[in-house]
Amino acid sequence: DAGVIQSPRHEVTEMGQEVTLRCKPISGHDYLFWYRQTMMRGLELLIYFNNNVPIDDSGMPEDRFSAKMPNASFSTLKIQPSEPRDSAVYFCASSTWTVAEAFFGQGTRLTVV
Amino acid sequence: EDQVTQSPEALRLQEGESSSLNCSYTVSGLRGLFWYRQDPGKGPEFLFTLYSAGEEKEKERLKATLTKKESFLHITAPKPEDSATYLCAVQGELGANNLFFGTGTRLTVIP
Numbered sequence: 001d002a003g004v005i006q007s008p009r010h011e012v013t014e015m016g017q018e019v020t021l022r023c024k025p026i027s028g029h030d031y032l033f034w035y036r037q038t039m040m041r042g043l044e045l046l047i048y049f050n051n052n053v054p055i056d057d058s059g060m061p062e063d064r065f066s067a068k069m070p071n072a073s074f075s076t077l078k079i080q081p082s083e084p085r086d087s088a089v090y091f092c093a094s095s096t097w098t099v100a101e102a103f104f105g106q107g108t109r110l111t112v113v
Numbered sequence: 114e115d116q117v118t119q120s121p122e123a124l125r126l127q128e129g130e131s132s133s134l135n136c137s138y139t140v141s142g143l144r145g146l147f148w149y150r151q152d153p154g155k156g157p158e159f160l161f162t163l164y165s166a167g168e169e170k171e172k173e174r175l176k177a178t179l180t181k182k183e184s185f186l187h188i189t190a191p192k193p194e195d196s197a198t199y200l201c202a203v204q205g206e207l208g209a210n211n212l213f214f215g216t217g218t219r220l221t222v223i224p
Contacts, residue, residue, distance in 0.1 A: 004156070031210070043157070043200070043214035056210065091156050099210045100147050100202075104156025 004105035025094030142206030
């Protein structure tokens with residue numbers, strides 16, 4: 001298996017634009033997590049899905065953020081409109097039963113100018 | 114509120130010079146404490162899970178220990194390939210699938 005695949009690896013966008021981040025989890029994993037990493041706050045859970053259903057989105061910072069998982073092999077995280085403070089590395093992770101031993105993707109580095 | 118503090122922020126060691134990384138935590142009902150390794154440009158890679166005070170886990174040159182207030186990651190005779198950021202995270206009873214991460218210790222091992 002190729003592991004968790006995220007795209008794009010890097011994204012630079014202007015403030016106000018819509019940004020969509022993509023994730024393909026490891027086949028057979030029932031859980032999918034979206035994390036955001038910054039120097040100041042470290043890794044923070046944004047939302048997680050179980051069997052394609054959003055379970056906890058309490059970490060989503062604002063209504064500008066939304067996430068979907070239309071099927072077991074694909075998820076998106078959308079920011080609309082984007083702001084400079086959204087600049088961070090966004091990670092997707094998947095696991096079979098617990099977040100603690102989840103496999104992380106390589107991340108998407110988002111820069112909003 | 115669950116909280117994790119890691120120290121030092123950065124650590125430079127000579128190859129072979131053993132040391133320890135600290136992770137202090139405050140959590141309501143610890144369900145688990147986890148150590149991850151993160152290389153530049155990559156996602157965190159799971160290393161260890163510790164569940165109760167007194168527990169220890171080992172993997173090659175790394176050994177993780179746990180008390181009621183902190184965890185240590187001991188690195189014995191490190192090699193340059195051990196250079197990475199080491200992250201600590203806790204899972205409390207309130208967040209079944211949420212981990213609270215520290216900001217990490219950036220380890221550099223000099224040949």
